[in-house]
Amino acid sequence: MTSLRGHVSSNNFTAVLAGSDFDQEYLTNITVGGQTFPAIVDTGSSDTWLVKKGFGCFDLDGDPQSEKSCGFGSSGFSTTASKTFEKFPDVSFNISYGDGEFLSGPVGFDTVSVGGLKVTQQELGTPDLAAWNGDGVNSGLLGLAYPDLTSVYNTTDPTKASDANHIPYDPFFTTAIKQSKVTNPYFSIALNRPSSGNPTNDPNLGFLAFGGMPPVAVSKNAVTVPIQGYAAKTGVPTTKNVVYWFYTVDVAAFVFTDSTSLSTANNNTILDTGTTLNYLPTDVAKNYNAGFKPKATFDEEQGLYFVACNATAPVFSVNIGGKLFPIDPRDQILTTNDENVCISGTQDGGEATPDTVFILGDVFLHNVVSTFNIEANQLTVTQRNEY
Template sequence: MPFSRSRTIYSFAAVLALSSVSRGTPTTTTTTITRHVSSIAPRTPSSPLPAADFSVPITASAPRSKAKKSLLRALRESQAAQAGSNFTTVLAGSDFDEEYLTNVKFGEQDFMLIVDTGSSDTWAPQVGYACFNLDNKPVAQSQCAFGSAGFNSSASTTFTVDPGTNFNIEYADGEFLSGTVGFETVTVGGLAVKQQEIGVVDKAAWDGDGFNSGLIGFASPNLTFVFNGTNPDDDDTQIPYNPFFYSAVQQGLVSHPFLSVALDRGSFAAENSSDLDQNLGFISFGGIAPVGVISSTAVTVPIQGYDAATFTPKNGSTGVTYFYYSVDVELMSFTGNHEIFGTTNTDIILDSGTTLDYVPTDVADAFAAAFDPPAVKDDDFGVYTVVCTATVPEFTVTIGGVTFTVDPADNLFPLGIQDDDGNELCASGTFDGGPSTGAEGNVFILGDTFLHNVVATFNIETDEITLTQRAPYTSGSSDVKRRAPSSVRRRSV
């Protein structure tokens, strides 16, 4: 699916490989996942959640390339900025806002990295890295399209190599990277974590946007991809480590163990031009992101864990392993009372690294049919396409007994192409994630389409997630209404 890519680890084949402390290239092994309803009751969150110690806003410009328009490409250049309290960082949008970027320092070297709640590693390419295509054939560095020449580890006075280890990861869209491992001072929005373990990539198969130079992951240590030995082809022992925010909490750098993400949708104007999209959200450390919310529509629910032996969903303190920020979804519905999704399906991952919502087939098909005129699945594009003037049904998601509303704007965004009648075509932000019952290995995701409408605050000590409905908002650019969501990117590990 060329337009539905994810840099988030959602493949349970990869998870199973990790569980047995063996990994090379993830195989096609699949696992049947049965739905688990937590025995831990949802609760009303602390009121209010504390303000973040550090918040970094997301800001981006979006130059458009006609040559890449058919591939839904749009490049964003981030402008780091302080907003509110110290530990909040601005997120920038690239690839038609399908990726959210923020400025990250390795020592004193600056990089724009993808913000990903669906994977855990932090990495950038090493200066002089070798670029490959997805068939593992060497190509020019320009084809990897990183936003910088890479990290010069030898020029950093704070970098040290972790000997006898290697970084080796493959994402669900076929991208892969390998290299060395080291320790560096990593800084995001004023939050400086010393001796943070990072991957330094010397071999990359990466479909970049010309702005991002890697990725910063915020999921569980169990999804890190560092291995014993120096030859990635011989990897057989995973060595989990603390990702960036886990390290910040361990080092006592934040008042509360809260990671909070508020993603803004882009605008039609910016997605179809080179206009600047300001303030595309925040990532905040130590408290809730500084955006308007509807506090009466909030709930705290447990992160869903998995049995360490069987990898079936499980809660409790014994034999539970955490990978993703996943939750139980009780119901999905939309205009016309099409209540589709009940209690017989898998847990759902909250993932900033995936553009669309990937929902069960019956939900996706029925939702597409409820557009006026109906949206139609386009296998060439890998999305449901519809004329941009279509009336979009309101989509809702019920979690922990609280119903969250997805703005219709988040289910309609421009493809930059026209149909045979000259009508501009858009795509739905909700797509087919596979059958919900009797399926092996299907994993469903609430990506940016959903996350544009809530503030997701993760408590990594209690393994809970607080979701709060966002107040209606307008474009970060004061003169442009925010009408469109991010485009489709699905890079999962």
Template sequence: MAHWKLATFLAIAVAYASALEVRHVRSSRAAVSSGIELPVAPFSVPLTDKVPRSSAKKRMLRELRAGARSNVAVVAGAADDEEYLTDITIGGQDFKVVVDTGSSDTFLAGIGFQCFSLADVPVPEADCFFGTAGFDISKSETFVPFPDTNFNISFADAEFLTGSVGFDTITVGGLTVTQQEFGVVTAAAWNGDTISTGLMGLAFPTLTSVFNGTDPDADETAAHLLYNPFFFSAVQQKAVDAPFFSVALNRGTFAKEANSTLDPNLGFLAFGGIAPVAVTKTSTTVPVQGFATSSGASEIFFYAVDVEQVTFPGSTAKTTINAPSILDTGTTLNLVPTNIAKEFNARFKPPATFVEDEDTYFVDCNAIAPTFSIKIGGQEFAVDGRDQIVPSLDENNNLVCISGTQDGGPDEEGNFFVLGDVFLHNVVATFDISKNDITLTERASY
């Protein structure tokens, strides 16, 4: 089976109206710091489960960099390349899905989907490791198909998802949106987690993945059809009073990160207010940063912020970061500039070891992590040392540990970095989609 080529994905993901020059456009709005009061979210759902996730996004982000692109819900946990999950109801059917601030589409595997290997060879459905048999269109009384369109995502590691598009009623954490557009996957090469059946993306409409026509192999930039992701629709439909959502991701215990496939109550996804966890008075509000297109306009794709400085023992003036950093619940690790990653990882006791063919810093599971903080909007936010030692399993199912802060490439024009769950365990991130602002609030010790 032919599917959408990576080059097309990169071109569309980074610039839909014109080619992206991958230049950072800094917002001129100043950060507002200290003591910001946010209402408690009226809707919230717990996050659950630490489960293995595909490494496709990390690779996709690297390709984009190199390529020229209050209801509250409980969420599930994350370890290396693992994700937070929440419960979602679509058309009266219940599923667990990945909560992802680093993408925009909501999608579910559909009943009877075709599974493929990464070599594009048909394999049994079970080999895609979705959590259920999938969404059954025939059992939804509210599903409306979107004819002559297709849903299409393809990744650098040969994973892909293609399918049909429709509209249905979606509820998360008590917040209900009607006629929400989403993808029903009919063909996939996917390294799932055996628990989640899809994903709920919370980023901007520019990153959605619906196209005119029914042949995914023919999709191109001009055929892209932007639509409002779930929370954007909720605001448009006035289903929520305040136009912001909030995430609080709890760290799990080391034992559960290493061994558990399901770890419930690991934080909250909240709509219309701040997530209901204990916080300090340390906070800052900063603008979302965009990228310039060849037309000169600034496009916003991800929740990207400017990082002013990274501090750790022995850090130098080179620990400033020029390129923006994405706040991404769908990526476990921090990805920082090469020089910062190298200096920081050398200060573990014992020092981390860089394994070149895996492009990864490994650490002793009993190592002592150096202190580490990130300065954003004039405020420093410390990252707990417990978050910097991430358990994982090697190919032989042996426990190994990796550093929570990894090499994201050079700090240069056209690059960007990631502040993943390792950072987000230490703050509550509240995203205002009306002002394109992000408020970071330090969490109380837990």
């Protein structure tokens, strides 16, 4: 993978992003204990982890596989080769992702650097058991959400991990703020839409700016809104006695032809760089996909809307805080591994029940700069100029 470079200016640090897995993932380089690996940039989770050298690989059913089957881009992070690594005894790391992938194993502390931003004594997972559908490039993940979403537990047996023995810790950017490494308590992300569709590496696909703004052109269309909190016991969005997990925004409406006949407001929608597609309420997805010319078709077995690769995508905008943020039609038709088969960028995320989490993924994020202020618990969305 091409080396990714960051630059430093007035305690603002910017990492360059690259695409992998046919540009379905955004990566940047992370250096831990002097060892550097490409890692997925994820605002939808909080843990920073690198697979540990000598790990055991499994499929999603938990059956042992060859190490190669997990598709990591390296043999893993060597804790013994790091001069700054310290074990965190009697605890374990245990995480599962929405697609069924899971990882577990030891925990430690080390010096971590991303885009020139360096922190010390950063807690991180070093999983030695992994079920991972890797891209052949990344060796881990950089989680950027809130501390209460982290995945370390006060047990040496990951199978016994529970809310009762959960030990929240400070993610990478929270640590940077507490160590006074950044001027401002926010980070910003600009994801470029794919350019080459290279299966392994598509360089210069955006920026992750710590304490500042990415170097991309933006319009004056911007809004700052509160990040929605959750009730700890029910997991339902609330405004009282909240805990913060995701970067959840209150969506006033999803706007497209005939959308006024639907109830499209939703306050349980997260901005997630780790998810390619938009996953929205069933009626929103159904009615929007009916507007493609020719219409999208829903495959029950795969749970996906498929579209003709030369279809015309209808206009779609997201109303956040009273401002409309349109999605470029180019982002609404995605090619698959089969270049002749395409899917819609907006998919069915389920019925709009209070505890269902909907996602504005990369399809939306290609069109905006998202700025996450984790001290003020505010999110600023700024429309990018057309590119």
